[in-house]
Amino acid sequence: MTEKPAPHRRAVGLLGGTFDPIHHAHLIMAEEVRTTLGLAQMVFIPAGEPPHKMSRQVTSAYHRMAMVELAIAANPHFTISRVEVDRSGPSYLVDTLRLLHEQWGAESELSFIIGWDSLGDLPSWYKPREILDQLAHLIAVRRPGYVDDMAYNDKSEARLPGLRDKLSVVPLPQLDISSTDIRQRVAQGRPIKYQVPEAVEHYIRAHNLYQTAIGKEVRESAHYNAER
Template identity: 40%
Template sequence: MGVLGGTFNPPHVAHLLSAQEAYDQLGLDRVLIIPVALPPHKDAEGDPGAHVRLELCRLAASHDDRFEVSDLEVRRGGASYTVDTLRALHATFPGDELSFIVGGDMAFSLPTWREPAEVVGLARLAVAEREGARQADILERLATIPSAADRVDFFDLPRMDVSSSLVRRRVATGRPIRYLVPDPVAEYIAQHGLYRSPVGAPTSSA
């Protein structure tokens, strides 16, 4: 089972592409999408709240039976640490081998995470990274964690310059977001007036 965590504020096509490519190239049975309860940055721009981001993830994954959405971290609340989430998943799915899906930069920072050796013991790392030299750098960096380098699977991810901040900026300036997010996500954002305030400006109560 692949595990893809994130803020998903909002979820967009690059998130789904990453989930798809990990699923396809690494032979996963399914990918579990897990939005965090609290964004890693307290001043996350335009955060509509954990339950709204959870619903957006459900809408994004609703027409693809390869993907499931978990409310594990939203239900738990507070700051989310990967090691705690992986332990909870092992308790819930004791027979599943887990692959934690990350980008190259996140994989490179793994030694600074909470209990990094436990993280790689609980799950393989599925790393989206295209450049061979960069892969070597990541493996060298992970060599500081016992057995970590043997727990890494790289997969190729086509370059796609789409980000949640880009989507939020386009909504705030009245530009279309279709084809950047799944249609149900775009419709929900429009119907509920999400992200309409200019980036950095307070949301009006009117």
């Protein structure tokens, strides 16, 4: 189901995330959704304090914002919002959507991208009913290998009636790139070329991002073993 927004309103897609760092899979996802649904614009929203990732230290918003800006610079349909990084405390979707509606008014129709594997958790989100009824259409992106009943099933619909009517599904190609893996590769001195835009790779190197103590030990061990 890929229902397109009403033509008389500005259709805006929203892609939230930690973007620590942003990579090519994020960009491909955003462009695939934008072109499939005919969205006028795709807005990247770096998280301030993502409530689901408070267990690990997240790179400063300054660096994450800078990397997103570099990554999207060549696409005129891509832009970035500071709505979450400028707000203190954990970032909840309902608060972000309220602020964007205040900023952009009724002429913008907002559609928020969610992973297909996260749909089953949607009923437990903070104020999901308000999100569906008042604030946004949902776009579920589905990668190869997921079937319809894996994450989105009758139980989710029962807990959140009307979910089907507020949902579009966009299939994506398989892209095995993750921010976690990129951080680990940088820490271990391994290449990340072709996983992130070249400008983002240069930024990571220039600012010594993801150089953890564990990574330093791994690099020193590899160097020691190579010299033996």
